[in-house]
Amino acid sequence: MSTPEILYMVVPCYNEEEVLHETAKRLKEKYQSLIDRSLISKESRVVFVNDGSKDKTWSIIQELHEADPSFFSGINLAHNSGHQNAVLSGLMTVKDICDMAITMDADLQDDINTIDAMVEKYYEGNQVVYGVRSARDTDTFFKRFTAEGFYKFMKVMGADVVFNHADFRLMSRRVLQELANFKEVNLFLRGMVPLIGFQSCSVFYERAERFAGESKYPLKKMLAFAINGITSFSVKPLKLITSVGGIMSIVSVIAILWSIIAKIGGFSEHGWSSTMCSIWFIGGLQLLALGIIGEYIGKIYSEVKARPRFIVADFINEPGDSPYKEEK
Ligand code: UDP
Ligand code: MG
Numbered sequence: 253m254s255t256p257e258i259l260y261m262v263v264p265c266y267n268e269e270e271v272l273h274e275t276a277k278r279l280k281e282k283y284q285s286l287i288d289r290s291l292i293s294k295e296s297r298v299v300f301v302n303d304g305s306k307d308k309t310w311s312i313i314q315e316l317h318e319a320d321p322s323f324f325s326g327i328n329l330a331h332n333s334g335h336q337n338a339v340l341s342g343l344m345t346v347k348d349i350c351d352m353a354i355t356m357d358a359d360l361q362d363d364i365n366t367i368d369a370m371v372e373k374y375y376e377g378n379q380v381v382y383g384v385r386s387a388r389d390t391d392t393f394f395k396r397f398t399a400e401g402f403y404k405f406m407k408v409m410g411a412d413v414v415f416n417h418a419d420f421r422l423m424s425r426r427v428l429q430e431l432a433n434f435k436e437v438n439l440f441l442r443g444m445v446p447l448i449g450f451q452s453c454s455v456f457y458e459r460a461e462r463f464a465g466e467s468k469y470p471l472k473k474m475l476a477f478a479i480n481g482i483t484s485f486s487v488k489p490l491k492l493i494t495s496v497g498g499i500m501s502i503v504s505v506i507a508i509l510w511s512i513i514a515k516i517g518g519f520s521e522h523g524w525s526s527t528m529c530s531i532w533f534i535g536g537l538q539l540l541a542l543g544i545i546g547e548y549i550g551k552i553y554s555e556v557k558a559r560p561r562f563i564v565a566d567f568i569n570e571p572g573d574s575p576y577k578e579e580k
Contacts, residue, residue, distance in 0.1 A: 257351035262342030304332030383420030411485035
């Protein structure tokens with residue numbers, strides 16, 4: 253193999269004070285072994301992205317950086333921007349200073365030992381390596397059911413996502429450069445990356461339980477994320493409305509014919525319940541249809557505003573190259 257290349261890890265952190273020390277320790281050990289095996293360059297780094305945490309997360313990142321400046325770097329976002337934006341801010345910050353980047357959650361649910369296989373696959377010529385969960389034994393039944401249902405539903409809705417792959421993935425510098433051209437504000441990275449293309453493959457790992465702390469993805473956020481994923485990647489719901497509208501029109505023609513026949517036949521006075529049912533049913537259907545259209549209009553609204561997806565307050569990195577300082 254030629255000279256080892258530079259690997260940057262991007263780790264989004266939102267209120268992760270309980271796990272950061274352990275995550276940092278394990279990543280350091282992993283990097284050391286990869287460097288010893290000449291798989292990655294000594295210039296490789298771990299970048300923690302503080303996503304507007306309310307706890308000590310940022311000061312821990314600063315401490316880690318001070319103790320080991322040529323290994324731990326940090327990005328401090330100006331406010332909480334959400335997991336996807338935090339990941340993107342890290343990737344866009346490192347895209348010109350690394351050869352490959354891996355994104356991983358801070359809570360050690362993603363198996364660090366998978367990194368070896370990811371890097372090896374990269375050297376085999378893969379530009380994207382997806383980390384795929386082989387089992388969900390540690391998830392609750394509810395989480396597993398909703399999560400797997402989500403992937404299946406995404407497929408049905410026409411969005412190309414890798415089954416059981418979240419945001420644990422390796423991307424080459426080339427892919428990061430292309431990702432930078434996606435200007436959308438409503439981010440759904442696991443739908444965007446497959447769109448980029450290039451040679452890719454999957455590596456499998458068992459997802460562990462959260463090392464400490466609580467999930468930052470309550471059901472409400474998960475639902476919002478799923479709706480965002482669907483409406484960002486598929487217009488099928490809009491087409492469904494048209495189909496349902498068509499079917500309803502046919503049904504209504506039948507209903508009209510039936511009511512005329514009933515009128516002529518003289519047995520029409522018992523129509524109250526059927527009238528009430530159809531009013532409620534059609535009213536509900538119309539509201540649902542409006543809601544779906546509204547989702548898309550809301551999306552157009554936020555896309556045309558094209559607000560920045562994240563705002564970096566600080567970037568601590570040795571030797572101190574910050575792309576943000578140069579731009580201003
Ligand atoms: N996270 C973030 N910003 C947020 C919410 C979460 O950066 O607004 C980070 C969080 O610190 C973690 C990762 O995103 O590293 C995934 O979150 P979590 O583990 O809570 O989600 P779950 O695994 O339960 O789906
Ligand atoms: Mg987690």
